[in-house]
Structures are given as C-alpha cells and as structure tokens.
Amino acid sequence: MAVKLKDELKAAGRRLTRPRQAVLEVLEQCQYPLTASELYQQLQEHHVSIDLVTVYRTLTVLKELGLITQLELHQEGQFRYEIREGREHHHHIRCQGCGKIADLLLCPLKKLTAFIEKETRFIVEHHSLEFSGWCPKCQ
Amino acid sequence: MAVKLKDELKAAGRRLTRPRQAVLEVLEQCQYPLTASELYQQLQEHHVSIDLVTVYRTLTVLKELGLITQLELHQEGQFRYEIREGREHHHHIRCQGCGKIADLLLCPLKKLTAFIEKETRFIVEHHSLEFSGWCPKCQ
C-alpha cells in the first residue's frame, strides 16, 4: 500500500509526506471507518504529531487518489473514511447504544436502481444505504 | 392539519403559536423536504417574521409531535423536514445538477432487514436510503 501511495502521488504530481503515510497506515489498521478527529486522536496516541487541518487536507488527497472512501452514517453529522483496497462497494450498520459499526458485505440495489431509473427518468449515479439498531451487547 | 396541530400541542402541554402554525403551513404546501434556512426564507417571502432560532426550535417540537419527519440527504450536511400526514415511509432521489429532490414511493428493505438481523445479530431499528444522480433536465 505504501508503494501504491507513492506511485499514485507521483502520477498526480504530488509529494510523499509523513502525514500522508501516517494517515494511510492508521486507516489500514482500523477495522471500521474513522472520523477526522478519531484519526487525529489515534495519530497522537502513536506519537505522530500532525495538525487536524492537515488531517482534513490529507483525507481529501487520499480520496482524490481513490485510496480511501468517504462515507456518512445517518444522524452522525460528520464524515468517516475507510481504506478502499480489497473492499468491494458495501454498506454499514451502526449500534445506537455503543456506536459500534459493522460492515454489511452486500449491496442489494442493482435491480432497484434500474427500476428507479425507469420510473423517475433520473440517471442514478450514487446511492447511500445504512442501517442502525442495537448490537448484541446493547440489546 | 391545523386542528391536529392544536390537539397534539394541547395533549403535550404546549401552546399554539404563530410560528408553529406558519412553519407547518409552509411545509404542507411544499412538494419536497425543506432545510431550516429554506423554510426561514419562505417565511420571509410570506412576510412572516420569525427568528431562525425559533424555526429550529419549532421543527424540533413538530418532530416530537410526530407531525413532520426529519431526513438527511447524502452529502448535503444539513437536515430536511417534510410533512408526515398522508405519506408512508419512503425514500428520495436528488439531482446532482440542480438539486431537485423527488420522492421514491417505495421501500425495498423489509426482506433485507430480516436477513441482516439474522446475519449480524443486530436488531435493526432504522435505515436510511437515498439515491443521487441526474434529473431529466440536467442530463
């Protein structure tokens, strides 16, 4: 992934820097999508000192390079980011109690998209689908 | 609807006021869900002078009474509100060009919810599903 980062940056005329490597590493090791400030905290715990503004700018760059995905969970009011490498398009479920986020490794919307395009005459480009509820521990 | 508002307010020990009537009227007449500031603008156009803070507080009350629904469209960064009366649970599609929002009078997620509950052992309470793309005019 580090190699891929370097190549993608170079191809885009951008530079390989400490913050970009560090942010990508944290996201690689995390099992669930992180917010900018969660990422910032984790960096501090790893004794990597990067300004929060730089975290935001880095996330924008990594997203532009197609290395991470930005997502929005319902009613959270902030973005989350996760590594794209090796993960197909999928959706999430979040526990209303503890905030635990789990992947749903499926997308049931292909047929529905075709139907909606026919009915509305829109051309569908994106969709967003998330569930929330109670995880086993919080029930 | 005006009668229903009065009754619901009374039942909740709350009062019937000008802002509450005006906000509900604007939402009743609108064909698509409005943000707080769109609502505020429309009120001003109708020469109803209500502070934006009061609009927010009014939306909270109407939501608590179950008269309106709060929703969040993907990537918009603000809430929208629509009248609940006479409308079943449904979803939306928004045009990335002009911002037009259309209702999708369907919900395809009942079976999927049961499947997810079995797979994840979460109990699903809410879901959010929206589409975005290009409306006929913007294509």
Added chain:
DNA sequence: TTCTCAACTGCAAGAGAGTTGCAAAAAGAA
C-alpha cells in the same frame, strides 16, 4: 374580562465540523 404563570420568542453567544489564507518548512528534481 382580567390575572397569573409556565411556555415561548428573539437576541447574543457558543459549539462542533470543516475550510481558507498565508508565511514558514520540506520534498524532490536539477
């Protein structure tokens, strides 16, 4: 109708996520 008081409103200030301007620092090519 008038009185009374809790509910409500407007204004100012604040919170939280994210963005922008700018000078100083660092990457990387020559």
Added chain:
DNA sequence: TTCTTTTTGCAACTCTCTTGCAGTTGAGAA
C-alpha cells in the same frame, strides 16, 4: 547544494445548529 513547488501549521473563518437569558405571550383560573 540549490531552486522551485508543494505541503504544513497556525489563526481566523464559515456554516449549521444549540443554549442562556430576559422579556413577551398564550390560555386556564378567577
């Protein structure tokens, strides 16, 4: 090492939404 361009950190800012508080108003009681 030098030079140019990109990147960073800091401060200030934007935008949506919330909170505190003093003055106003709705509506039940007298």
